[in-house]
Amino acid sequence: MKAVARRLVILIPYLWLLVFFLLPFLIVFRISLSEPAIAMPPYLPVFDLEEGWRAIFDKLSQLTWGNFEFLLEDSLYINAYLSSLRIALLATFLTLLVGFPLAYGMARAPQGLRPVLLMLVILPFWTSFLIRVYAWIGILKPEGLLNQFLLALGLIDRPLAILNTETAIFIGIVYSYLPFMVLPIYANLEKLDYSLIEAALDLGCTAFGAFWKVTAQLALPGVLAGCLLVFIPAMGEFVIPDLLGGTRTLMIGKTLWTEFFNNRDWPVAAAVATLLLLVLVVPIVLFQNAQARAQRAAQ
């Protein structure tokens, strides 16, 4: 009885994730090897177990790498992957640039103030992602609030074009993912024993030296976790490039969406997803390892 209950506790979520998380990836991979067709579902071939094994082998021989060849030949897709990679990397760096001083400032804040500051960082995370991205459209538009403000100050004499450029995507990613960067860094900095820094300063380290050799080193696991939490989803981001980036900016999440919803080419969309997953395997494994390490450290 005890053993059965114990197994069920593990088995129920395990089976759920196998069916709804792992199995779908296998199907994506399978369909990425199919030919598109004008039908519902719009791809060939479909397995039909009733036709027996012979039919399945026939169908297997119809699978093709054609979609992947198509992706690698067409510079549109390669450029979309490369431009996503570049945008995600740069955006992660910018998020770190804004997030680290914020987390550092929070960790040095008076003890009583810290829970309030922590709450203030978490709160935007609860409000809708879509709404937060949408809020920037009104600000960045040519006749938007930022341009009105800068014109009124006399800093510029004609509106800046920010919306529908890569700059807008960077602003959107930094803004939306900032809490993901701040929280893990703050968690590491908060634990940091300030007497270590005092010791470094007493022993003749400069303020910058103490920061670099003590604070930055000890915050490193948090920085790594934060960067991965920003980089991986940013790589496949759809909403931000779609709403803020306009038609000219290329990102792979948007390409996948267009293939699926506008071109209705499911096999190519599946191939795009497979390649994106392949690119992300290394950072995802890094993230898993970091999580497992943090868990062991806590236990």
Add this chain to the structure above:
Amino acid sequence: MSGRWTSFNIASVVFGFAFLYLPIVLLIIYSFNESRLVTVWGGFSTKWYGELFRNQGLIDAAWVTIRVALLSATVATLLGTLAAVSLVRHSRFFGRTLFTGMVFAPLVMPEVITGLSLLLLFVAVDFARGFWTVTLAHITFSMCFVAVVVQSRLISFDRSLEEAAMDLGCPPFQTFMRITLPIIFPAVISGWMLAFTLSLDDLVIASFTSGPGATTLPMKIYSQVRLGVTPEINAVCTILIGLVTTGVIIAALVNKRRVVRESASRT
């Protein structure tokens, strides 16, 4: 960490929070704008809120969204709590590495991949797309967030309480219900709230897995946002922000009162 709170620290905190909050504050302010032009202030008005309640499409979408969110958050909390218990309390079982991977990967998986893969699963088994497919999809990705939240609470609590109960002859299930669950309950509740808001907010996964008659509020907002910024959308967003903020603050206050009461009863 402590030490002096320098003016540089204060400045970076102030700048950081201004950046985080200014866009939301502006959006809320402009939802009360009389003018149809969203960036020109035409005086205070609540007329856009009135207009919302006459928009049947929007109300239907909101209703679908709330039903999906309530159901998926509840199931996700059950599954996520089980997953957290498996991860923390059972250090060895067959395929543990794969299981850990499947719990953590959805946290960072780009939504377009999750959405597409779930849709292809539903099509492969010929499951009619609509309310149920969106709900199943939301359960799957939000249970992993619940698992992480509950897991951190399970790790930090004193296991000797459980061991004491078991030593005194309490069966494992009863030990879980009477000792473990009450202790991790705040985390279970915040896990539920997280799952609820994740479901409420999701656009991409819902767009892939939804079918006719199951348009959710984010899908509706998205289709209108593509046509431009309008005061009605500002008003919908303000209502959503207001609801979620109130919920989170109430939860935080309740939690705080509980902590205070606990520490008071201990002295």
